[in-house]
Amino acid sequence: MARVSERSGWARALRRNALMLALAVAWELAARLHLTTDFLLPSFFTVMRRLALDTVSGQLPMALAYTLYRALVGFTLAAVLGVVLGILIARVRLARWFFDPLVSVGLPMPKIAFLPVFILWFGVFDESKILMVAFSAIFPVIVEAAAATESVDRILIWSALGLGAGERRLLWEIALPAAFPQIMTGLQVALPISLIVAVLTEMAMGGEGLGATMMQAMRFADSPGVFAGIIAIAVAGSVLVKAMEIVRRRLLVWHAEAEAR
Amino acid sequence: MAGTGIAFESVSHTYRPARGRPVLALDRVSLAVREREFLALLGPSGCGKSTLLYLLGGFLPVETGRISVGGAEVTGPGPDRGIVFQNFALFPWKTVKQNILYGLEKQKLPRPEREKRAQEFIDLVHLMGFEDSYPSQLSGGMKQRVAIARTLAIDPAILLMDEPFGALDAQTRGLMHEELLGIIERRPKTVVFVTHDVREAVYLADRVAVMSARPGRIKEIVEIGRDGRLGPEIVKSREFIDKVDYLWDSVRTEALLAQSQKSTEP
Amino acid sequence: MSALKRYLPLLLLALVWEAAPRLHIIDPASVPPLSQVATAWWDLLRSGDLVSNGLSSLENLSAGLALGVVVGISLGVLMAWYRPLDELVHPLVRALYPMPKSALIPVMILWLGLGSASKIASIFIGCLLPVVLSAYNGARGVDRVLIWSALAAGASRRAVLWEVILPSALPEILAGTRNALALSFILLVSSEFVIGQRGLGYLISFLGEGGAYDAMFAGVLTVAAVGFLADRVYLAVMRSALAWRE
Numbered sequence: 001m002a003r004v005s006e007r008s009g010w011a012r013a014l015r016r017n018a019l020m021l022a023l024a025v026a027w028e029l030a031a032r033l034h035l036t037t038d039f040l041l042p043s044f045f046t047v048m049r050r051l052a053l054d055t056v057s058g059q060l061p062m063a064l065a066y067t068l069y070r071a072l073v074g075f076t077l078a079a080v081l082g083v084v085l086g087i088l089i090a091r092v093r094l095a096r097w098f099f100d101p102l103v104s105v106g107l108p109m110p111k112i113a114f115l116p117v118f119i120l121w122f123g124v125f126d127e128s129k130i131l132m133v134a135f136s137a138i139f140p141v142i143v144e145a146a147a148a149t150e151s152v153d154r155i156l157i158w159s160a161l162g163l164g165a166g167e168r169r170l171l172w173e174i175a176l177p178a179a180f181p182q183i184m185t186g187l188q189v190a191l192p193i194s195l196i197v198a199v200l201t202e203m204a205m206g207g208e209g210l211g212a213t214m215m216q217a218m219r220f221a222d223s224p225g226v227f228a229g230i231i232a233i234a235v236a237g238s239v240l241v242k243a244m245e246i247v248r249r250r251l252l253v254w255h256a257e258a259e260a261r
Numbered sequence: 262m263a264g265t266g267i268a269f270e271s272v273s274h275t276y277r278p279a280r281g282r283p284v285l286a287l288d289r290v291s292l293a294v295r296e297r298e299f300l301a302l303l304g305p306s307g308c309g310k311s312t313l314l315y316l317l318g319g320f321l322p323v324e325t326g327r328i329s330v331g332g333a334e335v336t337g338p339g340p341d342r343g344i345v346f347q348n349f350a351l352f353p354w355k356t357v358k359q360n361i362l363y364g365l366e367k368q369k370l371p372r373p374e375r376e377k378r379a380q381e382f383i384d385l386v387h388l389m390g391f392e393d394s395y396p397s398q399l400s401g402g403m404k405q406r407v408a409i410a411r412t413l414a415i416d417p418a419i420l421l422m423d424e425p426f427g428a429l430d431a432q433t434r435g436l437m438h439e440e441l442l443g444i445i446e447r448r449p450k451t452v453v454f455v456t457h458d459v460r461e462a463v464y465l466a467d468r469v470a471v472m473s474a475r476p477g478r479i480k481e482i483v484e485i486g487r488d489g490r491l492g493p494e495i496v497k498s499r500e501f502i503d504k505v506d507y508l509w510d511s512v513r514t515e516a517l518l519a520q521s522q523k524s525t526e527p
Numbered sequence: 528m529s530a531l532k533r534y535l536p537l538l539l540l541a542l543v544w545e546a547a548p549r550l551h552i553i554d555p556a557s558v559p560p561l562s563q564v565a566t567a568w569w570d571l572l573r574s575g576d577l578v579s580n581g582l583s584s585l586e587n588l589s590a591g592l593a594l595g596v597v598v599g600i601s602l603g604v605l606m607a608w609y610r611p612l613d614e615l616v617h618p619l620v621r622a623l624y625p626m627p628k629s630a631l632i633p634v635m636i637l638w639l640g641l642g643s644a645s646k647i648a649s650i651f652i653g654c655l656l657p658v659v660l661s662a663y664n665g666a667r668g669v670d671r672v673l674i675w676s677a678l679a680a681g682a683s684r685r686a687v688l689w690e691v692i693l694p695s696a697l698p699e700i701l702a703g704t705r706n707a708l709a710l711s712f713i714l715l716v717s718s719e720f721v722i723g724q725r726g727l728g729y730l731i732s733f734l735g736e737g738g739a740y741d742a743m744f745a746g747v748l749t750v751a752a753v754g755f756l757a758d759r760v761y762l763a764v765m766r767s768a769l770a771w772r773e
Contacts, residue, residue, distance in 0.1 A: 023619070040638060098536045105537065108758030110712035113728070113750040115720065116735035116743055121557055196627035203632065204720040204732075211630075215721070218633040226633050234626040241625045320675045338678035350672035354694045354771045363690075364680035395771040415680060 042224045050224040051231060059213075060232055066209035068236065070126060071198035074133025078194070079187055082138040086145020086183075096146075103142055111136045112200060119205065129201040129209075136197040137190040144186025148179035184248050191244055195237055210236075267294035267317065267419065267451065272326035274312055286312050288476035289326065299445065299452040301466035303459065303512060305519035309477030310455045311423050317453065318344050318421050330419065340364065343417030347424040349404040351396040357407050358383065358392040364415035382410040385444065402433035406440070413444065420445075420452045426461070438464060442492070459509045463501060471511050474518035483508060559741040568745035576730060577749065583725040584715060587643055591650025592711040596704055599655050603662025604696065608688060613663075620659060628653040628710075629717050636722060646718040646726070653714040654707035661703020665696025698772065701765045708761055712754045727753075 028044040054060035088095040089103075115132055122128035152175045160174045202211025210233050217225030274287040286309040294300045302310040315321045317328055319338040328335045330342070351360050361382055365375040383392060386406035396404055405425060412420065426434040442465065445452065456462050462469045463485055471480045485504060487495070495501050541561055548555035559567075571577040606613045631652055635645035669692050677691045678684075719728025727750050734743040 101534045101537050102540075105755055108709055108755050109751045110709070110716050110754045112713055112720075113716045113731065113747050113754070116731050117747055120735060120740060120743070192625060192627065196629050199627055200629050200717050200720075203629075204717070214630070214633045218636055221637075223637055226637055230626075230630050230634065233630040234623075237625045237627055238622075315675075318675065318679060320671075320678070338675065340679065340681040342679065344675065344679045346672045346676065348670075348672065350670065350676040352673065352676075352691070352694070354697070363677070367681035367686070397772060411676075412679070417679075 040223070042227060046224050047227045047231065050228045054228060060228075063208060063210045063213045064232060064236060067195075067198050067202065067211065067233075070129045070201070070209065071133055071194040074130045074198065075137055075191055075194035077130070077134040078137035078141055078190055081134070082141025082186070082190070083145045083183060085138075086142045086147075086186075087149045087179075089142065089146040090149035099142075103139060103146075107139050107143065111139075112197065115201060115204060124205055125207065129198060129205065129207075132201050133194050133197045137194045140189040140193070141183075141186045144189070145179070145183050148182035148186075149175060151182075152178045181252055184252065188241075188244050188248065191240055192237060195233075195240060199233060266296045266331060267292075267453070268327075268329045269293070269313070269317075270327040270329070272313070272316060272323060272328060274309070274316060274321065274324065276312070285476040287316075288478050290477060290479055291326075292470060292479055292482075294451060294453060297449050297451055299454065299465060299467045301462035301469045302453065302455045302472060303457065303462045303469050303508065304472030304477065305457060305474055305512060305516035307475050307519050307522060308472045308515065309475060310457075310472050313472075313477065314344075314421050314423050314453060314455050318342050340368065340415050341417055342419045342421055343412035343415060344421040345405075345408050345412050345423065345425045347427045349396070349401075349408045349428075351404055351407055351411070353396050356393050356395055357388060357399070360396070360407055361411045361414050364411060368415055378414055382414045385413070386410045386440065400433075401429050402437060405429060405437060409441070409444070413448070416448075418450060420450045422452065422454045424455055424457070427456075427458075434461075439493070441465065457512075459505055459512060460496075463504045463508065464496065469508060471508065472515070474515045475522055480515065481511060483511075556740070559744060563741045564744045564748065567739070567741035568749065571730075571742055571745055577746075580725060580727050580730040581749075583643075584719065584727045587646045587726065588650060588711055588715045590643075591647040591714070592654055592707065594647070594651045595654030595707055595711070596658055598651075599658025599703075599707070600662045600700060602655075603659040603664075603700075604666045604688070604692065606659070607663050607666030607696075608692070617663075620656060624656055624660070628656075629714060632714075632718050632721055635718075641722050641724060643725075645722055646715065649718040650711050650714045653710050657706045657710065658700070658703050661699050661706070662696060665699030665703075666692050668699065669695040698769055701768065705758070705761055705765065708757060709754070712750075712757070716750060 024044055027041065051060065085095075085099065089099050090096070112132075114135065115128075118128040118132045118135070122131055156174060156178055198209070199211040202209035203215050204211075206212045206215065210229055214226055214229035214233075217223075217229060269290050269292040271289045271291050272287060273285070273289050275283050276286045277283045290309075290313060302313060304310045312321065316323055317330075317335065319335050319342065323335065335342075352363065355363065358379055361379045362375055365378055370378070380392075383389060386409060388403060388406055388410070391399065391403065396407070399407070405428075409425070426437050429437060438461070454462070454465060466485055467487065469483045469485060471483065472478065473480045483504065486500070544558070545561040547553045548558050548560040568577070602616070606616055629649070632645070632649045635648045635652075639645040639648055673691050673695060674687055677687050682690065715726070716728040719726035720732055723729045723732070727746060731743055731746040731750065734740075734746055
């Protein structure tokens with residue numbers, strides 16, 4: 001079949017999103033025709049209406065704010081600490097010796113299993129949630145930061161040394177920028193993890209936030225509420241990921257790989 | 262079998278990339294290959310010689326024109342046209358022996374027969390002792406020998422070779438030339454050999470078809486009158502040197518043209 | 528020997544874990560000494576709680592993961608093989624990928640109630656997309672000359688799918704499945720926290736709520752250890768399956 005690229009942009013966009021549109025239509029139809037109960041699958045418009053209502057009433061923005069707060073604070077903690085630790089591990093022999101087993105054991109572990117421990121130590125409010133987020137998100141950051149710092153092109157370092165750079169300047173002006181793309185990658189992996197874990201802690205513990213409101217809705221058999229929650233989380237997730245991509249592209253304008261996405 | 266002469270009748274091919282405009286790769290190529298002949302397709306990068314080979318192999322559909330083998334039109338790939346690629350195309354998860362056995366299994370030969378033939382061809386390409394090695398453990402020259410053995414094992418009447426020695430260093434390439442000539446002498450086949458190396462073409466072929474820069478056409482066909490002479494001595498003969506010079510000139514103009522074109526070879 | 532040297536810091540940590548609570552450097556109510564945790568672990572084992580909940584977790588994990596892997600590979604490879612299917616499904620996959628699948632746990636509860644089914648479904652949904660994408664990329668990345676060599680050797684299109692595309696895509700599929708394995712543990716524990724009833728996650732939260740902190744720690748360590756070991760075992764299997772790569 002000849003792939004003619006002169007089709008209008010509209011037609012192509014339509015074709016690409018055909019399945020999603022079809023699913024949305026099927027969703028609405030299934031509800032309208034009562035193929036499934038209102039409980040199992042509330043109609044598309046019901047859910048949309050609910051989303052709109054909750055947004056206007058301030059309920060949704062409030063819950064979103066709580067979740068984002070926890071996710072982003074935890075993420076920042078993980079980012080800062082993770083990068084520092086990662087660089088340390090790459091450059092200080094003792095640090096590497098100490099942290100390597102911790103990180104390699106910690107990476108494949110389901111860190112969410114530690115939630116009850118965090119609750120025991122830090123209570124049932126924001127602190128435990130934020131720290132749980134940080135704990136989960138820090139591992140990929142450490143790994144990427146360590147790998148990035150280690151693998152900075154030796155030729156680059158030698159050139160800088162040849163030009164008279166001292167140790168400190170070397171780190172800040174050559175090694176870090178060179179390591180930056182990979183560190184960014186680690187952060188990009190950590191961000192969705194932060195959001196997921198924030199939602200999970202809210203589901204398990206309650207106390208405001210999208211996860212908690214979803215569980216609440218479930219308990220009251222309020223399925224439009226549950227579905228509205230999912231859509232809110234999905235949108236939040238996409239926005240965060242997209243924002244990260246834009247930040248990456250801006251910061252790494254000089255980096256060829258930024259194009260290779 | 263009704264003979265293995267190959268006929269290209271006014272074959273054209275357009276390359277349609279996912280993005281960008283379609284490009285005419287081949288323009289009404291007509292060519293006849295005699296049975297048991299060794300024909301070299303010589304031309305600069307991007308001239309479409311590999312494309313022509315892939316069409317003959319049945320890997321790309323013939324949209325315009327006709328390609329026939331022994332009178333029958335080519336409709337798809339088949340064991341009558343064996344192919345050897347530049348990057349060897351060995352199945353990396355199979356051992357040397359398993360690679361060579363693959364085609365024999367497809368031929369549905371009984372097991373003892375398969376094993377015997379596989380061993381025969383391993384011996385033929387001098388890879389005894391490497392039956393259970395994986396491709397990742399072999400050198401470039403060895404990998405290419407496995408590829409040749411794998412293709413020859415199913416005894417195709419026609420052998421298609423797409424710059425098979427291009428990835429090898431010069432010395433290995435020289436050795437492979439000898440091996441190839443030796444193999445063909447023992448089991449004659451019709452060979453269509455794609456290359457951009459003029460000396461290689463003159464050294465191996467009975468006839469050399471020079472292709473123009475894109476869109477590919479047959480610029481001219483040169484007869485290498487070798488009178489059955491093969492082997493390293495011929496490079497010293499006057500005729501060899503003259504033929505190489507002549508073809509080099511012919512290809513050179515095309516190569517210059519090709520350089521100024523943006524490469525869109527698939 | 529080198530393995531011992533590598534994991535020595537963990538040993539040191541274990542020593543600190545034992546000594547610090549006992550010396551009241553850390554509050555032993557929040558951090559029971561390691562020996563106490565070990566005893567509690569042994570008690571859990573003997574009482575059968577650990578085993579019965581462990582088995583429940585194992586069942587649900589295996590079911591959800593197996594489903595996710597089988598469906599994921601099939602879908603991914605089919606998408607790579609049939610262009611029309613690809614064009615249809617791919618945008619949906621790409622849109623759903625960034626969504627946190629754990630957010631679907633409440634929906635699963637809504638649809639399937641509080642029990643194994645919703646746990647398995649949550650795990651399945653969580654594992655599916657990474658496997659689909661890795662199978663898709665693996666199958667698409669097959670060098671076409673491999674396919675052509677097989678066709679020229681007389682293979683049918685179906686044979687090419689099973690004998691060339693799948694083996695060629697295997698490295699990528701195995702990498703994606705490793706990812707799915709880690710995700711399945713996360714979703715298992717989370718769904719057990721939320722849904723309860725049975726399983727190691729449920730056991731941990733139950734013990735925590737009941738104040739049996741040493742047993743709780745024992746449970747947490749068990750889950751962490753199993754998750755870690757599963758990954759290591761998988762890596763070993765993966766490496767032997769890909770021995771031809773060198």
